[in-house]
Amino acid sequence: MSNVDERIRAAGRRAFARWGYAGATVERIAGEAGLSRxxxxxxxxxxxxxxxxxxxEADDAYRRAMWPALTGSGSGRERIEQALAALCAAAEAELEVLLALRGRRDAIFHDDSPSGTRAAFVEPLARLLRDGAADGSLHAFDDPDTAATVLFNQVGTTYLHLRSDHRWEAExxxxxxxxLTLRGLVSGST
Structure with a gap:
């Protein structure tokens, strides 16, 4: 990323939001940055x-957004709620770009790991699921990493869908x- 400075990243964000992946040519990205192709x-x-x-950049922003939930006090349930709210806020902050990249979001969120989702997005949620199982405030999952992958995709993808296709407000x-999600995670819920 060293040769992609903030000016070019911002230009890329604008170009992807305006024209989608297919239409965001190098020439358009350069034009958004005030540079030549x-x-x-x-x-x-x-x-x-x-x-x-x-x-x-999304990895870094997501890690910063998860940090308060990972390091804060409170039950696992309270902290997973904080983390999921932060996930929604992170999606909202990048909404235009994420929507424009619909067929290409794999470049941001996916990799060749067993879960298929980049560890930066799964690990914080898996840790919080483990913490909640340990304190009894969340269900214990046989495989917290798989549950965290489902959770990240369930909340993140559905958030984007509801914001764009249903035009719901962020809140x-x-x-x-x-x-709905917390009802399925909280220990003792019906």
Whole structure:
């Protein structure tokens, strides 16, 4: 990401949001950055390099968003709720880009790991599921990593769908998702 500075990442974000992946050509990204296409070419920057830089940035932003839930006090249930709300907020912050990249979000969220979802997105939720099982506030899962993968995709993908296809407001999406999801996670819930 060293050759993709903030100016180019911001330009890529705008280009992907405006034209989607297919239409966000190097020329359009360069234009959004106020640079020439040749300048990006000389730096070895193409559309996929910009997308990879945005994926790395998303990893970092998500880790920062999860940090308070991971390090905070409270039960596992309270902290998983905080983490899921942060997941919704992170999706909202990148809503335009994530929606524009519908067929290409795998470049941001997926990898060749057994779960198929990048560890940066799964590990915080798996840890919180384990913490909640340990304190009795959440169901114990035989495989917390798989449960965390499902949880990340269930909340993240559904949030994007409800915001775009149903045109729900952010608060309504978050509240409905957290209510339903937490009912399935909380120990002793029916």
């Amino acid at each position: 040749v300048t990006l070419h000389r730096r070895g920057i193409d559309r996929d390099v910009v997308l990879a830089a945005l994926a790395e 309504r999406c978050r509240d409905a998702l957290l209510d």
